[in-house]
Structure formats: C-alpha cells, structure tokens
Amino acid sequence: MERMTAARPFLEVLAVRGLATVQDAGRPGRMHEGVPPGGVLVPELAARANRAVGNADGAALIEVFGGVTVAASTGAITMACEDGSTRTLAAGESLEVKPLRALRVRYIAVAGGLAVPDALGGRGTLLVACLGGHEGRALRRGDRIPLGEFSDTALRDVRAELSLDLSRAVTVLPGHDGERFEADALTTLVGHPFTILSTSDRTGARLDGPPLRRKGDDLGRSSPMVRGAIQVPRSGSPIVLGPDHPTTGGYPVLAVVARADVGQLFARPLGATVRFALPHGP
C-alpha cells in the first residue's frame, strides 16, 4: 500500500527588488578551469542567518542586493535574516524583507536550506555561466524553491552574536606587483578614505579616491587572481575582487585584503567610505 507523505514545503518568491540569487559557501577548487570561487558576498551575515535556523554556516540561502518578498508554499517554513531574527510562516503567509540603507546585501535563510541541485561542488549561482542556484539565473516572481530536511528544535538565538563593525579599517597585505607602482601608492591607499562606487557587484568593488599611481603600461599578460586582491587599472581607481572575480587578470595588484576582512568591506553599502590599514601600521 502506498504511504501518503506530507507535501514538502517550498519557498515561493512573490517579489524581488534588485538582484536576488541563491548563494552558498562557494565552489572551491575549480579556478584552474576558469570558474571563480563564488560564495556569499558577506560570509559573516550569511552564517548568522543560517545559524539562527539551525543550518550549517554555508547552507544555500537567498542573497539580495535590495529586498525580496517570499511566502511559504504548501507547508509552514521557518526562516531568518542576516540580523538573526527568525520568523515562522504558515502555508500561504508571506514576509517582505526590505532593503537596508546600512547594508549592501541581505540574506534570507530557511530551515533546512534551499535544496537547489549541487552544480560542480556548489549550489550558488554564477550568472555569467548560468551555473548553479535556481536554474542558473537570478530569482524572480513566481519561483518556487524546494527546501531541505530540518528539525524544528534547532532554532537558535544568535542576534547578539558578533556583528560586523563597518567603521573599522579594512586590513590589507602588500601585493606582489610593488615594482609596477610609484613609491607612494601604498601609503596613498592606507592614508585616504575611498568611496564604494555604484558599479560594484559580485565580481568586485570599484572604489573612488586619490589615484594610486602606477608605473608603465599594462603588460597584457594575465596572472592568477585572488578574492580581495586590489587591482589598479590605468585610471588609478582600484577594484577589490569579489567572489565572482575572473580567475586571471592583467592589472597590477597593489595589496590584498586579509581574508577575514573581505566580508566587512563588501557589506558596506554603495556610497559608503572605507579606510584601509596595514596589519601593524597606522
């Protein structure tokens, strides 16, 4: 005799303001195939949302540059935002997650995680390659995303857990192309505030500030890149590489953001300022 099982709940997307994608801890080990490392833009905030509903830190969740309205479809779901707040939605109930002026992205985790298929070792969306996430694309109205298994005893209050301090200077380590810059470039980088430009995205944060003076031309030879590398094109305006950065690049690298500080840089909203500092310097 066939057993009846309760229909598995879905997360339904009712509205998206801005760009929303499914992201997770990334797709490590494929840079040699030209695949960027990926992963959430701000790991600390994504981890807090996931922990609040008992998920692993790197479980798949929604990352949104802006806001999103979601609903529980078929059954009740428990969800959390990057601030650690939790909410249980009954079937048919919806929740609007509004854009925040103080943060570049918001995260919406659901107990059990978003059960999109694993693609090459990750569940996150890489838009340029239509890879991973929900059908390899940005979320839109009407999408229904399946959820993983969860136990409802796992909710945790993580609201008081360490938050990001967005006023603190971002630690940088000197890069490997020092000879391709004027002597004052690094002191300019750590001596002045830079503004995060609106052209910033998951491939990189584009910054405006005093020009970081280079020597010579682009060599036209690409080298391996790393998340957090501060590339400087001829304009002198730096680009800090984000999770979806091209794996190789030809611009010289003046400095690299310490891994632990990459999240707090990318958490800052467009138009915010950022200061850089060397590990033991001013």
Add this chain to the structure above:
Amino acid sequence: VNGTSSAWRPFGDGALWASRPHEFESAEGGLALGLALRACPGVIDAVVTEERVCVYFDPEARPRGLERALEKARIEGASEAPRDLVVRVRYDGADLTEVATRAGLSEEEVSRLHASSTYVVRMMGFLPGFAYLGGVDPRLALPRRAVPRLRVEPGSVAIAAGYTAIYPFASAGGWSRIGRAIECELFRNDTGARLRLGDRVHFERVG
C-alpha cells in the same frame, strides 16, 4: 624572467605565488605543475598562467609539500596526458574584414591561416571554460581592440594578443571575432571545462 627554483611569496593570507619555473614552461609542463600542486595537502586549487603559478588554501591551514610535489613533477611529468579537440568553424566573424585589413591579408588567407595551425591551451581564465590557445600564426598576432565590444556571442572564435579562443559564454570582450564554432560545448554544468592546460585544439573550416 622565470626562476629556476620556486620562491613562494604571499598573495594575501590565502594564497602563495611563484614565478613559473622554466622547466615547466611548456603547456604540458604547466599541466604537470598544476596537477602536482593540486594534490598537495591543504591546497584547495592551483592556477598556472604564462609567467606565474598560484596555490590557494584556507588561511588557517597552510599547504604542505609544495617543493616535494614540484620535484616529483619534474621527474615524472604529468600524470595525465593532453587531449585533442577538433572544433568546426564557420569563418564569418563580424571582425573578419577588419582583421584581414589590419593584417594585410585577404579574408580567405586569414581563415586558411587560422585553420591550418594546431593550437595548445596555454592558460585557462577570464570565463569558466575559456582557454587561451597559443600557436597563432605571427601574421595574425593582432593586439586587443582599443574599445572592447559590449557583447561577444558565445561560440565566437576570436584572436588577440597572440592567442586565439572560443568564447564559452556571452561576455564583453576586446578580442576580434573571426568566426563561429559549431556545436562546441566548452563548459558543462555537470563536468566543468572541456579543455585544460596542455590540450590541443584543431580548427576545421566549414565555411
């Protein structure tokens, strides 16, 4: 200038880089280098470009055995063999006329020259599955376009800076498009990149 032994230098706190050792200069050597380094404990990934090599790791867990792995690769070479791929190309790219003019050749000569070489994957990067193919006839070694195209269609066969390549995905790009690859899947969502360092590519002209 490529060094004789590798001197690893920090690239942030999650990567180390070195000049590409000259005994790994060939594309097959590059394949051996990447495979050996990726097999080291603590190494998440290794990327080899023309002049540099870079290993990636968790800042909390430094990689081990890099030098030993290089020594083994020097002696034994690559543990896997390069592969061959034949790509059928229709030489009707939007920049073909311009390329011919700049090279001082006819369109026919550009197509014939491009299809007559055997190419080798010198580097992977820029886009998932994007292979920088070396072995371009010097007469076709044109620089990048001064103003990049906003959109280069997937499957475009293009040349720039002494390389040729097939775009796996639509992207902005500064390369000159000379043709279109027919039914050529360079990246799959289940198996990843079709090409890797050292593989050989042959273009077969179909128009």
